[in-house]
Amino acid sequence: MTAATANRAIAVPAVGVRIEQVNLSYGDNHVLKSIDLDIRPGEFFAFLGPSGCGKTTLLRLIAGFNHADSGRVLVGEKDISALPPWKRDIGMVFQSYALWPHMTVARNVAFGLEEKRVPRAEIGPRVAAALELVGLTGLDQRRPAQLSGGQQQRVALARTIAVEPKLLLLDEPLSNLDAKLRVQVRRELRELQQRLGLTTIFVTHDQEEANTVCDRIAVMNQGVIQQVGTPKDLYEQPANLFVANFLGTANIVEGRVIGDGASRAYEVAGGLKIPIAVDRKLAPGARMVFRPQDCTIIGAGESAGPDRTEAAGTVSYREFLGASVRYGVRAGAANIAVDCPFHAGDTLHEVGTAVTVAIATSSVRFLSD
Amino acid sequence: MGPGLRRDDVVGAPPMSLALPAPRARARLSATPGQIALALGIAVFLALFLVWPSATVIYVAFTEKGGGAFTLVNFVDFFRTDLFLRSFWNSFYVSAMAVVGASILALPLAYITSRFAFRGTVLIQTLGFLPLIMPPFVGAVAMQLFFGRNGSVNLLLDDWFGFKIPFMEGLNGVIFVQSIHYFPFILINLSAALRNIDASMEEAAQNLGSSGFRLFRRIVFPLAMPGYIAGASLVFVKVFDDLATPLLLNVKDMLAPQAYLRVTSIGIADPMGYVIAVVLIVASVAAMALSALATRGIDYSTVQRGGGGLSRRVLRPYESVLAYLTVTLILLLVLAPHAGLLLLSFSTIWSFSPLPDGYTMAHYARIFGESSLYIKNTLIYASLAGLIDVVLGTAIAYLVLRTRLVGRDVLDWAASAALAVPGIVLGIGYLRAFYGVKLWDGTPLASLWIVIVLALAIRRLPYALRACYAALQQISVSLEEAAENLGATKLRTVRRIVTPLMMGGMLAGFVTSFATAAVELSATLMLVQSNSDAPLAYGLYVLMQSAAGRGPGAALGVIAVLLVAVCTVLSHFVIERGRAMPQSGH
Numbered sequence: 023m024t025a026a027t028a029n030r031a032i033a034v035p036a037v038g039v040r041i042e043q044v045n046l047s048y049g050d051n052h053v054l055k056s057i058d059l060d061i062r063p064g065e066f067f068a069f070l071g072p073s074g075c076g077k078t079t080l081l082r083l084i085a086g087f088n089h090a091d092s093g094r095v096l097v098g099e100k101d102i103s104a105l106p107p108w109k110r111d112i113g114m115v116f117q118s119y120a121l122w123p124h125m126t127v128a129r130n131v132a133f134g135l136e137e138k139r140v141p142r143a144e145i146g147p148r149v150a151a152a153l154e155l156v157g158l159t160g161l162d163q164r165r166p167a168q169l170s171g172g173q174q175q176r177v178a179l180a181r182t183i184a185v186e187p188k189l190l191l192l193d194e195p196l197s198n199l200d201a202k203l204r205v206q207v208r209r210e211l212r213e214l215q216q217r218l219g220l221t222t223i224f225v226t227h228d229q230e231e232a233n234t235v236c237d238r239i240a241v242m243n244q245g246v247i248q249q250v251g252t253p254k255d256l257y258e259q260p261a262n263l264f265v266a267n268f269l270g271t272a273n274i275v276e277g278r279v280i281g282d283g284a285s286r287a288y289e290v291a292g293g294l295k296i297p298i299a300v301d302r303k304l305a306p307g308a309r310m311v312f313r314p315q316d317c318t319i320i321g322a323g324e325s326a327g328p329d330r331t332e333a334a335g336t337v338s339y340r341e342f343l344g345a346s347v348r349y350g351v352r353a354g355a356a357n358i359a360v361d362c363p364f365h366a367g368d369t370l371h372e373v374g375t376a377v378t379v380a381i382a383t384s385s386v387r388f389l390s391d
Numbered sequence: 392m393g394p395g396l397r398r399d400d401v402v403g404a405p406p407m408s409l410a411l412p413a414p415r416a417r418a419r420l421s422a423t424p425g426q427i428a429l430a431l432g433i434a435v436f437l438a439l440f441l442v443w444p445s446a447t448v449i450y451v452a453f454t455e456k457g458g459g460a461f462t463l464v465n466f467v468d469f470f471r472t473d474l475f476l477r478s479f480w481n482s483f484y485v486s487a488m489a490v491v492g493a494s495i496l497a498l499p500l501a502y503i504t505s506r507f508a509f510r511g512t513v514l515i516q517t518l519g520f521l522p523l524i525m526p527p528f529v530g531a532v533a534m535q536l537f538f539g540r541n542g543s544v545n546l547l548l549d550d551w552f553g554f555k556i557p558f559m560e561g562l563n564g565v566i567f568v569q570s571i572h573y574f575p576f577i578l579i580n581l582s583a584a585l586r587n588i589d590a591s592m593e594e595a596a597q598n599l600g601s602s603g604f605r606l607f608r609r610i611v612f613p614l615a616m617p618g619y620i621a622g623a624s625l626v627f628v629k630v631f632d633d634l635a636t637p638l639l640l641n642v643k644d645m646l647a648p649q650a651y652l653r654v655t656s657i658g659i660a661d662p663m664g665y666v667i668a669v670v671l672i673v674a675s676v677a678a679m680a681l682s683a684l685a686t687r688g689i690d691y692s693t694v695q696r697g698g699g700g701l702s703r704r705v706l707r708p709y710e711s712v713l714a715y716l717t718v719t720l721i722l723l724l725v726l727a728p729h730a731g732l733l734l735l736s737f738s739t740i741w742s743f744s745p746l747p748d749g750y751t752m753a754h755y756a757r758i759f760g761e762s763s764l765y766i767k768n769t770l771i772y773a774s775l776a777g778l779i780d781v782v783l784g785t786a787i788a789y790l791v792l793r794t795r796l797v798g799r800d801v802l803d804w805a806a807s808a809a810l811a812v813p814g815i816v817l818g819i820g821y822l823r824a825f826y827g828v829k830l831w832d833g834t835p836l837a838s839l840w841i842v843i844v845l846a847l848a849i850r851r852l853p854y855a856l857r858a859c860y861a862a863l864q865q866i867s868v869s870l871e872e873a874a875e876n877l878g879a880t881k882l883r884t885v886r887r888i889v890t891p892l893m894m895g896g897m898l899a900g901f902v903t904s905f906a907t908a909a910v911e912l913s914a915t916l917m918l919v920q921s922n923s924d925a926p927l928a929y930g931l932y933v934l935m936q937s938a939a940g941r942g943p944g945a946a947l948g949v950i951a952v953l954l955v956a957v958c959t960v961l962s963h964f965v966i967e968r969g970r971a972m973p974q975s976g977h
Binding site: 085086087106107108109110111112113114116117118120121122123124133134137138178181182185 | 874
């Protein structure tokens with residue numbers, strides 16, 4: 023029985039989600055601006071952005087707790103915009119877990135099944151199956167307060183998947199866990215999602231969480247979707263300065279375009295100058311963007327080579343990180359972060375010494391806001 | 392239409408207007424039909440039993456007798472009559488002095504128990520509540536026996552030193568009795584304010600070089616001020632409105648007794664009673680507005696999560712002696728009414744002697760024979776009133792905190808406004824408003840016992856409402872959203888999640904309403920039409936007025952105190968057990 027019910031959970035056909043032209047304001051505060059999104063069936067999708075960017079608002083809108091001023095939300099081709107939360111069949115795991123303190127674990131998990139009028143005889147086995155799925159068998163008579171944070175999180179998850187929702191929403195599910203547990207739980211989440219094949223939306227402000235768990239990410243800022251793509255796409259080809267800066271560390275250097283045709287170059291006041299390919303278009307106000315690991319410090323007399331751009335400067339700070347050392351190198355108007363791999367026995371550059379930075383020319387991008 | 396246009400549409404609109412459908416937005420009601428029906432039901436109830444009677448009183452005060460024309464002549468009469476002016480001044484003087492007296496009793500207790508490691512803190516705070524569960528006029532009788540012209544203290548003073556102190560003469564008696572009765576309001580509020588001051592506030596001051604009295608004056612005192620003002624204004628209003636204590640002490644030239652005497656002796660058509668009622672309302676509102684004004688901007692909630700209040704200093708030996716002496720003296724004084732009542736209830740004759748002449752159980756026998764009806768009535772009235780209050784309080788709290796229903800704040804405001812309507816005013820209003828309403832068999836609505844219940848419920852609603860608010864505020868909205876997410880409708884969410892989690896707060900609200908309604912007299916004194924409908928407090932009042940009734944009256948008083956105390960302790964126990972149930976940390 024247990025296996026059968028667990029299998030049925032897996033058998034729920036995955037649905038896609040389409041969000042069309044959704045706008046939402048609280049008075050003067052325009053929280054969501056013309057949101058368009060297409061989430062594929064079975065996808066593990068993330069809304070990623072800083073706090074206040076509208077990601078939780080969008081998630082709650084899908085669950086039915088917020089209402090759009092305009093636009094619509096389709097789940098599996100069906101417009102659910104007008105449905106109240108209790109008729110949407112969308113499971114949500116709350117940031118605070120929202121476990122009911124007056125009910126045992128089993129009663130918490132059974133709640134949704136009871137509300138959906140599942141026959142009494144079926145409820146017990148399905149509760150057991152859901153608890154087994156999250157590895158909490160045997161804790162069903164505990165109260166939420168008697169569980170650890172990680173266990174509470176699993177109960178919240180079990181309670182949601184027990185009703186076999188069409189769609190799973192996770193609102194910062196890892197934020198209340200300590201750092202070590204967070205890594206473990208996110209792996210388990212990914213594994214469980216793969217096993218169930220359930221379309222899942224994950225809200226987080228932590229790029230590492232989004233990168234490690236999700237298939238695709240929508241990066242949001244100030245109510246606008248900045249870019250949608252796989253973690254690799256977003257990192258390698260950020261669409262604008264915000265995405266470049268939010269995912270990983272980026273050197274963003276302001277300069278100006280000089281010359282034209284084959285001699286066109288981007289010049290930073292006081293030194294750095296990089297040629298721009300003829301076919302490359304630059305938006306006005308574009309800045310030069312490159313990652314700290316795409317540049318290195320070379321010794322005196324050493325040549326950077328043809329595919330690298332050189333800039334002379336002095337070390338302004340040094341951070342020892344173990345596997346690497348991050349240097350700040352002031353070169354004219356730019357303060358460039360440089361990551362150098364560290365091997366045992368290496369000597370470090372002292373703050374204030376003159377060094378030369380070599381930047382991989384092909385890794386440099388020109389982006390605007 | 393672009394987003395920019397939509398934004399302009401709501402510029403300058405209050406947040407509440409969000410619930411209104413914006414242009415091009417999906418048409419959506421601000422609440423479900425069930426919620427609207429509930430709100431309307433509450434509105435009708437409050438309009439019928441609070442607004443209409445109060446408005447009637449004000450209307451009559453401002454209209455010509457017999458006619459319907461607007462006039463100020465009644466107020467001119469009021470201010471031209473020496474008796475009324477003297478009454479007004481006396482009421483004001485007694486209330487202000489009672490605040491002073493109550494402060495003298497409450498300040499040392501609050502300070503000692505919250506600032507020092509002091510044995511017996513729990514005892515003090517429990518005993519400090521005791522005066523509240525006894526009608527003040529009952530205490531007045533007992534205080535006469537101890538402190539009256541021929542009471543125990545003065546007899547002893549006369550014997551030993553040859554002089555007497557007029558504790559209970561005229562207004563002194565009212566001030567004395569009211570100070571002792573109402574000081575818990577200051578004690579409770581001030582203690583809570585002191586407890587809520589985070590220890591880090593004090594530590595930061597110490598760290599910057601402040602200590603001792605300077606630290607108290609510059610940090611602790613300003614932070615505790617709002618609590619003190621809240622308690623003091625409550626004492627002022629309560630004393631200003633109290634009817635039975637001055638009457639029983641034979642002080643008639645105060646406002647509330649004057650209103651009662653006008654209505655009962657001259658009749659319900661006499662406008663003077665209504666004018667006095669309006670003056671009472673204005674005084675209540677003014678006192679509350681003043682306290683709100685005084686605390687505005689200085690009400691800092693400084694308690695932080697995990698903050699354990701001010702650190703308690705260990706007393707030095709001589710300080711300890713001083714503290715215990717102070718506390719013992721105050722507690723003796725505060726408990727004097729109870730002790731006197733207990734003695735009186737067992738005494739054969741107690742007159743012109745420090746202690747009763749002999750002891751008997753006859754009064755209790757008589758009370759259980761004759762007056763069990765009073766007890767039964769009180770239990771019924773107070774529990775019904777408590778029940779109504781909890782139901783209304785929960786519903787209003789839910790509508791205000793959990794819906795965007797337009798006008799929900801009006802409900803909250805109206806229910807809380809009951810605080811500003813003195814009991815005697817509500818009583819007069821009920822008489823006037825409901826006497827004309829006849830039932831099918833011709834009996835006026837105002838003569839039914841259920842009217843007493845309604846008056847009690849309205850009077851106690853603000854207290855229950857606060858308890859319900861607090862309870863609902865502690866429930867995270869996400870607990871309800873989780874239920875809706877799993878398929879529970881609003882109504883089922885209320886039943887399965889909200890109600891069980893609010894149970895403790897609802898019970899607390901019920902107890903507050905029940906305990907205070909059980910000893911309330913000012914509204915009921917006007918409304919009791921026959922002895923068989925009378926509650927305990929009324930019976931007490933009647934008995935206490937004759938010398939022969941004082942023994943049985945005292946016995947009844949002791950039973951009343953026990954009854955309320957037992958109920959309070961019982962429910963406290965239930966609440967504590969509910970709280971001991973593990974709660975989620977979030």
